Amino acid sequence: KAGVTQTPRYLIKTRGQQVTLSCSPISGHRSVSWYQQTPGQGLQFLFEYFSETQRNKGNFPGRFSGRQFSNSRSEMNVSTLELGDSALYLCASSTSLAETQYFGPGTRLLVL
Amino acid sequence: GEDVEQSLFLSVREGDSSVINCTYTDSSSTYLYWYKQEPGAGLQLLTYIFSNMDMKQDQRLTVLLNKKDKHLSLRIADTQTGDSAIYFCAVGTGRRALTFGSGTRLQVQP
Numbered sequence: 001k002a003g004v005t006q007t008p009r010y011l012i013k014t015r016g017q018q019v020t021l022s023c024s025p026i027s028g029h030r031s032v033s034w035y036q037q038t039p040g041q042g043l044q045f046l047f048e049y050f051s052e053t054q055r056n057k058g059n060f061p062g063r064f065s066g067r068q069f070s071n072s073r074s075e076m077n078v079s080t081l082e083l084g085d086s087a088l089y090l091c092a093s094s095t096s097l098a099e100t101q102y103f104g105p106g107t108r109l110l111v112l
Numbered sequence: 113g114e115d116v117e118q119s120l121f122l123s124v125r126e127g128d129s130s131v132i133n134c135t136y137t138d139s140s141s142t143y144l145y146w147y148k149q150e151p152g153a154g155l156q157l158l159t160y161i162f163s164n165m166d167m168k169q170d171q172r173l174t175v176l177l178n179k180k181d182k183h184l185s186l187r188i189a190d191t192q193t194g195d196s197a198i199y200f201c202a203v204g205t206g207r208r209a210l211t212f213g214s215g216t217r218l219q220v221q222p
Contacts, residue, residue, distance in 0.1 A: 042212055042215065043200065043212035058210075100157060103156070104154050105152075106153075
């Protein structure tokens, strides 16, 4: 079974721009979570989606948003990018909210 | 909020046992996880333990939980060079690793 895939793997943007990252969960998985990893703050939970609804949200500003489609694929969007948004963005999927997550390789975003 | 602390670095020789420690603050944490991250890669779930357990063994991995002290440890027996990576401790109140430690970099010397 294929693992969690994230696209693109690498991305360079400039301050003020917006970016959309994509995550395809493992086949059959309906829950998708997003995490941000930075050297300074470590790994932080962004949000989680299940059946196209946001079920849980971390402590991030409203510039960070996400959505989930009917095929369970998920996208996250960051508007008005700041230098501090440079990070590795990890997506994780699970069969349901009650099951263990499996992580993708991440998208590395660099904001200049 | 929840806080999870780990030491930053551990160096061991190949064949020795490695013990990575973690402390957390929220006593209501029900699931405690260990993840491995190799350079340029995402997180790999190694193992997890429920808060009502004291120990879990999975091949070369042994997880010990001391709920009273809110202390979690991961022991890797017969450590190999392929075990060199960053190990993250994470906790959650459900099956969600919501709070992560800063990671322990394990260096295995031949």
